[in-house]
Amino acid sequence: MKLGFLVDLNLCMGCKGCEVACKVENEVPLSSWRLRVKYIDMGTFPDASRHFTPLRCNHCENAPCERICPVSALHYLENGIVNIDSERCIGCAGCMMACPYGAIYMDPETNTADKCTYCAHRIESGMMPACVVACPVEANIFGDIEDDNSHISRYIMEHQGGVQVRKPEKHTDPKHFYVGGGNQTLNPLAHKRIEGYGLFNNITHLDHVGDPHHSILDRFLAPFVSHSAADNKSFMDFKQTTDDNSTDDESHEDKGGH
């Protein structure tokens, strides 16, 4: 069995239902995402169009994140899922340097790496991933790609030639496919991120234990003391975000993204 995902971008309407369902199901903290739906505008007014791309971990067969993980916190399951054991993770962020898709984040509450697990816990009990269930147009198709009769396998066969993966040149052999995608939607170098054009330019980041607001020692002490400033309540502390603009209230453009 090899589990795979396919998103039909022709069907996706950018409702972000999957994004929200994923957050709720997996208790993904504020400022972090296992799955996000990116909006891209193309063309010039009045001949302009908006495109939506759900992005999650590709569960690569040749996963650079698994290779670099020094303690095998990232590991393959027999069904092809690239899973993560947050109890073992040492938080070195090597995986974040290795994943060519930026699919991994450092959970600000647990101080360990995390990512989409294809909802491995749900699969184990015979359920579909939360994002698949939430999609109102069934644009997310999930199943066994080694089974020729599965929905996903038939979908791939029907759309041969139109099926794509992200960054095939990285030889990661992703098990996450797209139908209806184009270079502009799947290749991050093919679209621009212009300051002021994003609908969200000011985004609040949660504090990490160990980040500039905390002393380095906090990371060592974290297992023994509670750290209230790093819980989700700090998101509501608007005073803090306006007082300290440089670290809390930032768009990626400020950090040089382009």
Next chain:
Amino acid sequence: MVEHTINATNAIVTMDVALPGIIWGWMITLNMWAKSIGTGVILIGAFLLYRHKKEDMPSLRWTMPLISFIALNVFLLFTLVDLHQPLRMINIFLHPHWTSAITVGAWMASLFTGLITVMMVISGFDAFPDFRRHCEVAKTVRGNSDLYEKIFPFTVFLAIPVTLYTAVIMAESSARELWQAPTELMQMLLAAFMAGSAVLIFISDSWGKEVRKDLALVLAMSVFFSFMMYMGEYFFSFKAAEAEATLAFVHSGGEYNIQFWIAMSLGYIVPFFLATANIKNDNKTLLRFAAILALIGLYLAKDVWLKIPQLLPLS
């Protein structure tokens, strides 16, 4: 004009989540910088011992492992502190994953630090014979003084992979195209030569003139080759799309552009000329000045090269 109206040239991200910024920051820079000193003094020390008589460098036997020990501990401390779960570092030894250069590096660096510690203790007791003269432990250590000479070749051999493994971690970082394995491997080695010669220059006052000449030569050669490699990468990385996009962003100006050129001019160009001049005329003050600049420049250059590929959105 018409090309500006077609879709292909006008794709713009209009809504996305906040992308993470720099994840490996100054602590990793400091880690690499300190490791270059820790391994560099051993490599350059071995080179000096091969080329000159021990009597020309009387203090080298105990200062070399001492400096290396201090630098390696700074390196290990910041490796640990940079982890989001530092107390779980032990997992690298309990659950090692051998495809990871982080694992292999941590094991090698620990072994290397252990050997350097033994060398430091032996040479320390030998250099200060009155210290704890009647202590049993001290007597045992002094009795096994020749262990130093037996361990030394292994540490020189081990210093090379310990210097290089960070470049393999960078190579395994598939998301950062700027870090290409062959150049990073050579840059790590050159950084060790630079840092090793620069630090030894500070303690070379009482050493023979010829020794200082060699240190100046190593410093000049290593900054020259390292500079040439940076220039090649900085200006001619046309082939890898993400590396090219990263550098295009830096070329357009901003703080990293300024930091890079400060590093290149102060840390590489100036020390090259100062060290070259010193090969002919022995001027200790100028040589020390070149060494300080090279150490500062090395930190700044490593810092820029570490951070800039992390600015690129990956998805």
